[in-house]
Amino acid sequence: MDAILQIIITGLTLGAMYALASVGLALTYGTMGMFNMAHGVFMTVGAYSAYAAVAYFGLAFPVALVTGLAAGAAIGAVTHLLVVRHMLKTEGFEINIIVATAGVAILSEDLILKIFGAYPFRQPLQLDGTFRVGGLAVTYQSVGILAAAAALVGVMTWILTQTRFGLAIRATAMNREAAMLMGVKADQIYLQVLVIAGLLAAAAGIMISSLATLSPQMGANPLLRAFVICVVAGLGSVTGAGFAAIALGLFEAAIQYYYGVRYGFPLMLALVIIVLIWKPAGLFGQQDVIRS
């Protein structure tokens, strides 16, 4: 019983972080048809900014948290303004943007390495302590991660489904030209989407670094997982990405518990292959039939 509870808590914590990491990626892909290779670096930037806010400027926990999120939003905006905006209307955008954002990722990663060095700093944003549930010690950190992820994903879902702004994002994702005919300024929507994706990625980055350590390449592994989750969910499906993230988090936690940590990721990839053989468009993806 305790084992199962342990797996559920670890799995949900992992899943919550994966969800934060992948929902932004799915939103970007779904809205602009852009696979953002710099999404992992958005996480790194958020984590290091929160770290720097505490370590260099001695700011309080909540202020540092907000600084980290703001830094993620800012790098999203900068990526759009300096790179994406100029490539949107070019031929072969979907391929070229992968290369371009990979460039952004490499450049930003090296800048972080230059500024902070490769030393694996500890993320100072931590919730210390544990409490007991039955025979099980649960860290406040896990609970904090779960609560924060649920709140952020919840707010984003509310924005996407209940607000006029969200309606415009969904409209642009479904049919950019028609949205423009309704008066939606697609360029602004793209900027706002990258800001949201950057903010969510930064939150994921802060959480991931609080469980491991900071390093300039810390975004690479979560980006790969987020990509896997988006493919399993069906590229561009935002709610699908959320559910797939939780499911894969639980799956990975179970594998780690019963077979060892090193089998977690390979078996997750094996599961992905099985899912894709069975449902090539992903679990929540649909091959849209376009009728004219």
Next chain:
Amino acid sequence: MDPLLSVKQLVSGYRRLRVLQGVSMDVLPGGITAIIGPNGHGKSTLLRTIAGLMPAWSGTVTFNGKELPVGAPDRAREGLVLVPQGDQLFTGMTVEENLLMGAYTRKDASAIQHTLSEVYALFPRLLERRSQRANSLSGGERRMVGIGRGMMADANFMMIDEPSLGLAPLIIEQIYGALKKLTTGGRTILVVEENPSRVAHVASKFYLVDGGYMAWNGNADDLAVSGNLLKTYLGG
């Protein structure tokens, strides 16, 4: 009477391919104006350029006597509505969400509800299907959503690209009946139609586009006596 929409020497195209070779036309307020002509000669390109989806290479478009801003979103905010070819619905949204997107630039919630009830009054079928996703509709219903979405901007002018495309003759009649009703409410409609016989009895002014030029224009009486000319262009 001053024209509502005035196009002068408009040149436009795709990349290096020049499609419109200097097109001029005036749309007077009231009634239905039809752009007719064979496929692939620039009718849709003309509407897309007017709507701002494609940049004009040269020439001017004035609307309500004013030069239009650049780009489709800002033109839509000026009240220039285009119902695009093939509907271009937001397929994952419900019928009502699609319609509400048409009112995206409007703020007054009660006025939006009022227009929504007008759309449902014109197309009662849409009221039955309001919470159904757009991709589950029939071709005729999709067309109704497309036109209804255009109505939701509450503009006095609408451009509609091939409202009869891919529909059965009976449905085409219903759609044109609805458009006729809209003009009695004071709207001006500019419609593109490949087959002039479909619009002969509803439109009051006709422009024939051929090879990127305006080849002919006239009113309904002129159309009736120029059968040979139309046959030359459209085959018949």
